[in-house]
Amino acid sequence: MNLLRHRRRFVLGASALALPIAVAGCSSADDRASAAVPSPDAEVAKVCRNLDKVLPAKVDGESRGDPEPASALTAGWGSPAIILRCGVPRPAAMNDSGADGVEVNGVGWLLEKLDGGAFRFTTTLRTAYVEVTVPEERTAGGMAPLVDLAPAVKEAIPEGIAS
Numbered sequence: 001m002n003l004l005r006h007r008r009r010f011v012l013g014a015s016a017l018a019l020p021i022a023v024a025g026c027s028s029a030d031d032r033a034s035a036a037v038p039s040p041d042a043e044v045a046k047v048c049r050n051l052d053k054v055l056p057a058k059v060d061g062e063s064r065g066d067p068e069p070a071s072a073l074t075a076g077w078g079s080p081a082i083i084l085r086c087g088v089p090r091p092a093a094m095n096d097s098g099a100d101g102v103e104v105n106g107v108g109w110l111l112e113k114l115d116g117g118a119f120r121f122t123t124t125l126r127t128a129y130v131e132v133t134v135p136e137e138r139t140a141g142g143m144a145p146l147v148d149l150a151p152a153v154k155e156a157i158p159e160g161i162a163s
Contacts, residue, residue, distance in 0.1 A: 003084075029055050032068055033076045035083045037069060037127050040128065044086075048086035055084070060077065060145045065080070081135070083133045087129070104105060107150045110124065117139070121133075121134075
């Protein structure tokens with residue numbers, strides 16, 4: 001299935017696990033993932049810290065093991081790691097009326113296929129942009145990471161339009 005066809009929108013529930021996904025971040029010498037820490041304004045940083053407090057201990061069956069450097073704005077699960085970054089800038093792809101999106105358990109996500117087969121998902125219509133990158137090696141789990149993360153995003157990141 002080509003996830004990047006223009007003007008295609010998917011709406012999925014908790015049992016929808018058939019679409020591929022992807023990850024970002026590098027491994028350090030101790031095999032710990034790394035992730036660039038976003039630099040949002042104070043209001044968005046506060047919302048992101050609230051998200052960090054309610055993130056699940058497991059995503060796609062993998063335990064939480066946060067990337068380096070340590071920050072309440074980043075989180076990770078498994079190896080290779082599923083990486084979450086909160087407070088990222090608005091992706092340029094959101095300006096493309098033909099960009100693909102998916103809704104998973106009430107949370108909208110922009111889908112972007114990355115070089116190497118990974119996918120990046122960024123929340124839409126929330127007061128802070130939350131980015132989840134799933135490595136190509138972990139795409140067999142389909143939308144499971146987004147299903148697992150949706151309750152925390154809904155609880156901590158209010159609906160609205162981020163600036």
